[in-house]
Amino acid sequence: MAMRARAGGSPGADPSPTIGARLLSRLLVPVVLLGGLAVALGAVSLFAGDYLLRIVIIIGINVILVAALNLSNGFTGVFSLGHVGFMAIGAYAASILTLPVHLKAVNLPDLPRWLGGAALPFLPATLIAGLIAMAVALAVGLSLMRLKGAYISVATLGFLVIVQVILVNWDSLTRGARTFAGVPPYATVWNVWIWAALTVYAVWRIGASAFGRDMRGARDNEIAAQSLGVSVLRSRLLAFCLSAFLTGVAGSLWAHFITSFSPKSFFFTQAFSIITMLVIGGLGSVSGSVIGVVLITVFSELLRNAERGFDLGFLRLPPLYGASQILMAVLFILVIVFRPAGLLGGREIDVRGILRRMTAPRREKPKEEDL
């Protein structure tokens, strides 16, 4: 355990290799990050107004969605356009489970009795929703993950259409194209961000693990990876299923935040916005995902306010619904042309390195022969 090499660790970083110090330095980064996050969230939930609180929750949900998408699209290079389908499955499955019984009798009178007569708490419903999304991913992934590049993208888009058609037509479960309303507003800053932190941690650990190396190997050179004994199908499928689970969870959180939605909520606009965040942050970089989410969520929120029209005193702008999407699309194309690898270019922000540099003056400089 003590001998395990750290990913990207530089020699001579730990001058005192006692177990206690090692443990401390290992725990330092997660503790500092989580502590900072907890303080920030505490401050937000105490002092921020409703609007800011909403944005912080949306950012948390988007972090899960984008980190999960990164697991499949960024690590394995299998570019799924259909992940919103898993989000939809998670949202509908969890909402059907948590909807209060008296609302089920009104809104979903045709539910089978074992579903209609009970309402589950948030956590089990969310977990079940994630597992259902994962099971669906396994079923479609067994064939989809054998395809190549562009074919996968088209086929996953086909998957999204299938999900849409089923949602619109399975009246007894989904109310069809009508709005599914009355979902209890269980999502809070805390449970959303606990899921977000867990997701980021999980995706980051998977990326650094042997599985993650298999995935990236299969992405960068399929034949070379196969010749070294990597099962391309297995690593892609694993990433796809885990990613679908997390996306389903995010769907459940989103449903219990927004509380009413329809199949339309889970179509191309949503798919495009998640993909934009991922690509702008940089495929394959977990910290890039987080940065992409924060930038795009805040930016699109500002634009959304602007497109309602505003008055500058001398100049009155009429509402232009859709203008924010247009600007987003232009921004996206500019990023792809001028910075095709995204803002972080697939690298990670090295928190440990930054902390080390900040604390360096208090430590002894590593000796030359250590290097």
Added chain:
Amino acid sequence: MSGGELLLQQLINAVSVGSLYALMAIGLAMVFGILRLINFAHGDLIMVGSYVALLLMMAGLPFLMAAAAGTAASTIAGLVLERVAYRPLRGAHEIAMLLTSFSVTIFLENLAIILFRPTSRPFAAPALLRGVIEMGQLRVASLDLIAIAIAAVLLLGLTLFVKRTTIGIAMRAASQDLLAARLMGINVNAVIATAFAIGSLLAGVVGLLWSARVGKIDPLMGFNPVLKAFVASVIGGLGSLPGAVIGAYVLGGLEILLQGLLPSALTPYRDAFVFAILIALLLFRPNGILGSTEREKI
């Protein structure tokens, strides 16, 4: 109506739908063959042409002139797209181009929503296109026959163009190997622009036929048909022109067949079945029916 007539009726239906898919799939396949670009925005070219034609008709222009102007508008829009959005990405990764075309779609659709309102508008085709020809008990919409005839003429012309003309041959060379074609002195930019122009022109024609068929147009009208045309070109093998046409007719037949065979409770799920069959097919023929089976060289 006897069984034979019913079959004939459905066959005409299938061929007519298949013809529209074929004209769209060809435009997609041409561009993909050369650039490896999946052009989602193809559907929006359909939308652009239909709106231009409709607005001109509302301004009082006769249908044929409005239709010609609409087709021209589609073609110009396609050329502009190529120059502005896709040419800067020459040589970029397949996925980068795919995402760019995705954002071009978002751009154009929202622009159309702002310019033309999100609600649909009636598209009144002239009487010639709305007629019904009765042969015995057989009732065939004249639009179906016209669509089939137009598709046949265009496909024949395209075949001659690709096989006989210099630029057509250059186009096939470029789709085999872009770099080698460039080394042989082929003006690759001109070839790509031609491919876009032809594809967009076909999109304009399809737009008019489609709008006349559906009877209304809206800013998102292009997405669904083009998604189907993708399916068609994937069935045939992405990038292969004959494959795209075959895939389109197979898809047209499949849709009509499902419409007839599915129990009425399941007919709303038709599109789900179409895509499920696509996924299943890809499992057994990952490169489509006519796609290249060439192995990747190390």
